[in-house]
Each structure stands twice: as C-alpha cells, then as structure tokens.
Amino acid sequence: MQLTDAGEGPPPAAAPDGDARRPTRLPVARKTGYGAGQLVELIVESMLNIFVLFYATAVCGLPGGLAGLAIGAGIVVDAVVNPLIGSLSDGWHSRFGRRVPFMALSLVPIVVTFNLIFSLPTGLGQTALFAWLTLLSVSLRISLSIFTVPYQALGAQLTDDYAERSSVAAWRWGIGILGTVAVIVLGYGVFLAGPGGVSQRAAYLPFTLTLSVLLLIGAFIAIRQGLALRELPHEVAAPTGAIHRRLLGEMREMFANRTFRILFAAGLLFNIEAGVHQALGLHVVTFFWHLTPGQIQGMGMAAVLGLVLAAPLAGPFGKRMEKRTMLIISMIGMVACHGLPAIFKLLGLITLTGNALLAVLASVAFLGGAMMAMSIIAFVSIIPDAADEHEHLFGTPRQGLYFAGWSFATKTATGAGVLIAGMVLQLIDFPVQLAEQGAAAVLPQQTVAWLAIAHGPGAGLLSIAGVGLVLLYRIDRQAHARIIADLAWRRRAP
DSSP states (O other): OOOOOTTOSOOGGGSOTTOOOOOSSOOHHHHHHHHTTHHHHHHHHHHIIIIIHHIIIIITOOOHHHHHHHHHTHHHHHHHHHHHHHHHHHHOOOTTOSSHHHHHHHHHHHHHHHHHHTSOOSSOOHHHHHHHHHHHHHHHHHHHHHHHHHHHHHHHTTOOOHHHHHHHHHHHHHHHHHHHHHHHHHIIIIITOSTTGGGOGGGHHHHHHHHHHHHHHHHHHHHHHHHHGGGSOOOOOOOOSOHHHHHHHHHHHHHTOHHHHHHHHHHHHHHHHHHHHHHTHHHHHHHTSOOOHHHHHHHHHHHHHHHHHHHHHHHHHHHHSOHHHHHHHHHHHHHHHHHHHHHHHHTTOOOOOHHHHHHHHHHHHHHHHHHHHHHHHHHHHHHHHHHHHHHHHHSSOOHHHHHHHHHHHHHTTTTHHHHHHHHHHHHTTOOSOOTTTGGGOOOOHHHHHHHHHIIIIIHHHHHHHHHHHHTTOOOOHHHHHHHHHHHHHHHHOO
16 A cells, blocks of 8 residues: 555545544543543552562562562563554454453453562572562563553544543543552551551552452443443454464554654653652652651652642643643653752752651652653553554554553553662662661662662653654644544545
8 A cells, every 4th residue: 555644635624424433522421431441550550660679679678680670571571462462452353342352351360460469478589589579570561461552542442533532541541540549548558557667568468459459440440431332433354364474564564654663762761761760769768868658658649649630631731732742841841850859959959857858849749740640641642643643654553553562661660660770779789678777777878879860860861862752753733633534534435
C-alpha cells in the first residue's frame, strides 16, 4: 500500500454519510467504568516504586546492586512480552472481544506474585534470595503486562475524538490514582505505622493482601465495561501467518514510523527518570531530609493530592491547548520539582527543620505530583492519536502494539529505574540492614549528598532529554482531524 502524508486525505467534511465511527462524546459511566481498571496498574506500580527497593535492601538485607538487578529483570521480559501481547490482542477474535480474555487471564498470577514479592522468606542466603526475588519480579511483570497492554488498547476503542481522548485519559488517571492513595494511606497510616515504621517485615503481607482486594474490584469493573464494548464496530481483519514471523514484521513496521520512535524514546526517558526518583525516594526522605514516618506520610499525601487534582484540570487544558504543549510544560515542571529542593539544601539555601521544612517539601511534592499527572495524562491521550496516524500511513490498526510500547516504557519505572537506583546505592556504599536504626542511622555526609543528587537533578536529566524528543512530535488537532476523516472514508469505501 502506498504511504501518504499525515496531512493528506479527504477533509473532515468528506467523510461519507453513515460512517461507523466510534462515538465522539461518552457518558460518564462509560469513562469511569473503564477508568476503574487503572487501579490494577497503579496499586502494583505504587507498591513497587515506593516500597520494594527499601523492603529488599533495608528490611531483607539484600545488597542494593543485587536487589536492583532482581527487580529490574522484568524489563528484559517486557521487551519481549509486551509486543507479543499487543500483537495477539490486536488480532484476537472471540465472543468476549479482543482485550477482555487477556485481562481476565492475568488476575490470578498478578495477585499471587504481588503478595509473594512482599513476603520474602527469612533464612535464605543472598544467592537464594536474589534468585527468588528475580523469579517473582519476572513473573509479576509478565502477569501485569497481560492485563495492562490490552486494557490500555481498550481505551483507544472508546472514541475517535481528539479532545474526548484527553477526558478519557483524565478519568482513567483520576480513578487509578486512588490506588496510589490507598497504598500511601494504608501503608504509612495503618500497616506500617508505629515505632517500627517501614521496617516492620511482618506487616507487608497483610498490606498487599488488602490492596489485592481493591485491585480485583477495579479489574472486574473494567472487564464488565470491556464486554460492553463488543458492540462497537472494529474493522480488524483476522491475522495470518505464524505469530513470531508476524510479530517481527509488525515491529519493523512500528519502528519505521517516525512518530512511534519519538514517543517510545521520550516515554522511556520520562519513566526511567520517574523510576529512579521514586525508587530512591524513601531513602532520601529518611536519610537526607530526616523525616519521621508521620512526616513522610504527610509529604506523600501532598504528592498524591497533586496527582488527584491534576485529573479534572487535564481535560479542560487538553481542549484549550495542544497535547504536545501540555506535555512539554508539565515535564519541565516535574523535573524542577524533583531536582531543585535537594540542590538548594546542598547549596545551603534551605536550612529549615521540623514543620517548616515539611511545609516546603509538601508544597513542592504537591506541585510535582500535579506536573507528573499532567505529563502522564498527556502521554496517554497522545498515543491513540499516534496509532490513528499509523493506521493512516500503513493501513493496519496497531493500538495494542502502540500501548505495548507505552507499557514497556512505564515498566522501566520499576525496571531500569530500580536497577539504576540499586546501582547508585552500591556505588555510594549505602549500607544494608538498617531496619533497626531507621531514620536514626548516621551515614557519611558524602553518601547522603550523592544519594540526593542521584534522586533529583541526576535523574531529571533523563526527562529533559525526553522534552527535546517531544519537540519533534507533529500531530496536532487539525492533522488528527484529517487523519480520522481519511480513515472513515477508507472504512466505508468498497
């Protein structure tokens, strides 16, 4: 098929009467029902981002390098599994639709591995503990990918409308972030409260069991919504050929698309930065800022409040500005919030302690959370537009593979991000087995300084590079309208 430029094709008015496009405006019930599925990913990812590296090192005694390698092993699996799942779900045919069978299949292994990874056995040597953690990490990544890739692709089937996709992404994020709220509130306020704080090894399993109930509720609601979407028209031909050969061809096709390469690389850099920042976060607030568990909870809730309040703002912003503009502004704002506080303290510009320090850090965490949420919402609403452009250029729908690329990038937040964070701990000689000392532990000043630099400004350089790539993205509101009109014309043509 001859390729055409994204700006060519019939104008919107040229779409023929009776076009079977997906609805441009969705009822709130449909958006909230779909958004409930985001609880699965954000509950699991929040636990991994906030607690798993601290749990494996300071609580269970695994060296930082081995812990980072074990947790980050899932990134290698995702590199193979995510595209495979995306391709399979793009071409899947069943009476339950394309996406729902994968989502349902994943739930039992997600719950099992999620709980096992936070109940590591005692008495194992370092080699055995490393091997067991690696196995669980890889298994959890596979299971989570089987749910998240089809789930995210399901969202692209809800509507073709440029602005409405921002609203769907905002609802999905706003509901999903309640999973992060649950992790922080139940963690610091209930299961990990008290004198032992985050060092209470026996408290982690009841914590994850409770979270498992919440993520299953969200998954079942989203699956129900996915079953309702079987009635919407999806022009998908049955795939032919062996899956491994077909997948290689599809991947070559994906990376031949300039837009996909830009978004994939930018998403990768953005999420690795977020992964390093979050993986080292508990170490930094404990040993650099010397906050108590109660103060950590307050700072965490401020960040979550920013994450929550950004959701209702993203929809209106997406209607008034281009998605690329919103993404660039929010990414720069996030990097500033992540890096500047540590720089100011290291330069002697922040000398506050106690509640005054907490007020400053909580304010920055609130703004940083809002900027991060806006960045993610912008990314998620851009991907379906880019997938439409891909179908316009290559004649094949690849929503599953496009979201597989994004899913791969987000997994690096707890894959490559945690791996880098673990290597940082190893390089700066961060001691293990600090469970009994907690915030009272005294570390070398140089170790603490390098910890803060890696956590903030060092990781922020990755997102700045991602901003440079986003500047190359070219699909705006007008270009997308022309693409949709062309696709509608093709679908109705003999």
